[in-house]
Each structure stands twice: as structure tokens, then as C-alpha cells.
Amino acid sequence: MRSQFPTYGRSELGVWNAAVGAANHELPLVADIERGLDSQEFKAFIQPKIHLPDRQVVGGELLARWNHPTRGFLPAGEFIPVMVRHGLIDSLLWSLFEQALTLQENLKCTDVLVPISLNMHPEQLANNNLVARLVNEIEKNNVSHNSIIFEILESATLPVSSDACKNALHLRRAGCGLSLDDFGSGYSALERLIVLPFTEVKLDRTFVQRIQDDFQVEAVISCALTLTEKLGMSLVVEGVETALQYQRLTQLGVQYAQGYFFARPMPSEIFIEYCGKFGRATSRGGTRLLSECERSVSWSPTYKA
Structure with a gap:
């Protein structure tokens, strides 16, 4: 009887064994991540977004940190790639999303x-049920839609689907950034x-790191x-x-920036204090929000399926 399973040449078999070995190596970490999700060990740290002319905070990017019981706080690079490969990234998004809603509720005080x-993978943007649930949860918790922005990774090489375009428009019409x-x-x-109907573009950090040494980088920033x-x-x-990077960006006319020069990512309670000292109202912030008229306008994107 002929085998139902594929056969492999020597080189193919080596690649297959290496892949299986890597997956098996990750299994203990996957189990630890699942335990950490159940135990609510993944915490939101927020890095302020700054308005350069007056150095006031106009927003914050929520970043995941794993408060591991034995290893302490771990950065996202330690666990997010594994989460993506093993289908756990949605669970992380929901954990951080709930913390973002709580943070917005506390900021009302x-x-x-x-x-x-919040960071969102392109695959998540194409998930109709996920996006609909996000919008519903915002409404149910009585949080202003324009106080939540979803950041889509440009570096992810996935094509933009029709579902992603429709869901992006859904988020925009709801008022989200x-x-x-x-x-x-x-x-x-x-x-x-x-x-995709973006309200904001975040220029990769590699550009500002070369700004003092390369006039071509300054030209790229000006063009962006x-x-x-x-x-x-x-x-x-x-x-x-x-300080030099800050000065050059200001001279180029850049209005908004993030980075360690202003503030490192901080726990939610510290971010609230930070906003109390250096905050600015949403209506004057760095993100362009949809007007009621714009929300009602239909939009037909060009996309590659």
C-alpha cells in the first residue's frame, strides 16, 4: 500500500527535522506563555508620544511586557514571535486591549x-469577528473611540486583503485611529x-539614528x-x-516623536501621573480623527487580494 505521507530527499529531510526540532524546542516556552496569559502576567507599559514644539505628551503607545515569576520583566522580543507562530497573539491583544480600556477609564479622573x-498584526486586521468585537467592547465600556489607535506593522510582508480594507474602514468610521x-x-x-485609511504614520527608528551623520536621511524625513x-x-x-536628534527634527518641522530622550515605557499608573504633568487633550493631539461627515462617506480602496 502506498504511503499517504510525503517522502523527503536528504536535504529536504534535514530542513524538516530542523523545523520540527525548533518547534519542539519552543514547546516549553509556549506552555509557559499560556500559563502566563491565564495568570495575567502580561502587563501594559506605555511610552509617551510627544509634541516637539512644547514637549507635551499627546498620546502613548502600549507595549507588552511579561512579568515572569522567575525571570522578571521580559521585553516583547522574548515572546511575541513565539506567540505569532503558535496562534497566541490574539490572546495577548485582548489582554492589552482590556488594560488600555482600564487606562482610559482611569485617565478620565x-x-x-x-x-x-495598540499594535495589531495585519492578520488580525483581516479578522472580521475580532475587529467587530473590538469596536463593540469600546462601545460597551463607554470609551471614546478616538482615544484608541491601532498600529499596523508595515514590516509584516502580508498582502492587504479585502477584509483588512473593510475592517480598517470599520475602525475609522467608528472613530478609532x-x-x-x-x-x-x-x-x-x-x-x-x-x-488603507491611515490617520498616522510612524517613521522607523533607523532614520533618526542616522540624522546627524547623513544629509540624505534628513531629506527622507522631510519628504515623509x-x-x-x-x-x-x-x-x-x-x-x-x-538632544541633537530632537533639535534636528524640530528644525525640519517634525511635530511628533517618541523615544528614550523623552521617556522610557512606563507602567500605567506612572503614565497617568506623567499625563497629569505634561498632558494635552485629545482634540489637540497628534492623531487626525474622523469628523462625523468623514465617517459617513463611503470609501473604496484599491487592494490586492
Whole structure:
């Protein structure tokens, strides 16, 4: 009887065994991640987004940290790639999303309400049920839609589907912001700017790191600023770490930035205090929000299925 399973040559078999070995090596970590999700060990840290002319906070990016019982706080690079490969990324999104809603509720007690950004994988944007549930939860918790921004990774090389376009429009019509993260780090950035209704573009940190040494980088930043202004979007430069970088960005006319020069990611309770000292109202923040008229307008994107 002929085998139902494929046969492999020597080189193919080596690749297969290596893949199986890598997967098996990850299994203990996967089990630990699942335990950590159940135990609510994944915590939201927030890095402020700054308005450069007056250095006031106008938003915050929510970043995942794993408060591991034996290893302490672990950065996202320690667990997110494994989560993506093993189908656990949605569970992380929901955990962080719930923390974002709680944070917005706590910010209501202050004089400042700033939008909070969450990272979303392109596959998640194409998930109709997931996006519908996100919108419903925002409404159920009585949180202003324009206080939540979803950042889509530009570096992910997945094609933009029709479902992703429809869901992006759904989020925009609901009032949520949509940000293109790590702009300039992948091959499809300009295409995604055309096919998805972004409100904000975040320039990858590799550009600002070379700003003092390369006049061509300054030209790229200036062009990105002009492009986003023409498209009615905000530009946020990531990775600002020095006073010189801050000064050059200000001279170029950049309005918004993030980086260690201003503040490192911080726990939610510290971020609330930070906003109380340096905060700015959402209506004056760095993210362009949809007007009631814009929400009612139909939009037909061009996409590649």
C-alpha cells in the first residue's frame, strides 16, 4: 500500500527535522506563555508620544511586557514571535486591549485624555469577528473611540486583503485611529498608505539614528513629512534618543516623536501621573480623527487580494 505521507530527499529531510526540532524546542516556552496569559502576567507599559514644539505628551503607545515569576520583566522580543507562530497573539491583544480600556477609564479622573495606541498584526486586521468585537467592547465600556489607535506593522510582508480594507474602514468610521508602524522598514509601505485609511504614520527608528551623520536621511524625513501632510496624516518619528536628534527634527518641522530622550515605557499608573504633568487633550493631539461627515462617506480602496 502506498504511503499517504510525503517522502523527503536528504536535504529536504534535514530542513524538516530542523523545523520540527525548533518547534519542539519552543514547546516549553509556549506552555509557559499560556500559563502566563491565564495568570495575567502580561502587563501594559506605555511610552509617551510627544509634541516637539512644547514637549507635551499627546498620546502613548502600549507595549507588552511579561512579568515572569522567575525571570522578571521580559521585553516583547522574548515572546511575541513565539506567540505569532503558535496562534497566541490574539490572546495577548485582548489582554492589552482590556488594560488600555482600564487606562482610559482611569485617565478620565485627570484633566487630560490622550489616545492610546495598540499594535495589531495585519492578520488580525483581516479578522472580521475580532475587529467587530473590538469596536463593540469600546462601545460597551463607554470609551471614546478616538482615544484608541491601532498600529499596523508595515514590516509584516502580508498582502492587504479585502477584509483588512473593510475592517480598517470599520475602525475609522467608528472613530478609532489607524497608524502605519515602522514606516520605511518594509517593501510595501507606499502601497499600504494608498489602500488603507491611515490617520498616522510612524517613521522607523533607523532614520533618526542616522540624522546627524547623513544629509540624505534628513531629506527622507522631510519628504515623509510632506507626504503625510498631503495625505492628511500625522507623522511620528520613533527612536529619538539624543538632544541633537530632537533639535534636528524640530528644525525640519517634525511635530511628533517618541523615544528614550523623552521617556522610557512606563507602567500605567506612572503614565497617568506623567499625563497629569505634561498632558494635552485629545482634540489637540497628534492623531487626525474622523469628523462625523468623514465617517459617513463611503470609501473604496484599491487592494490586492
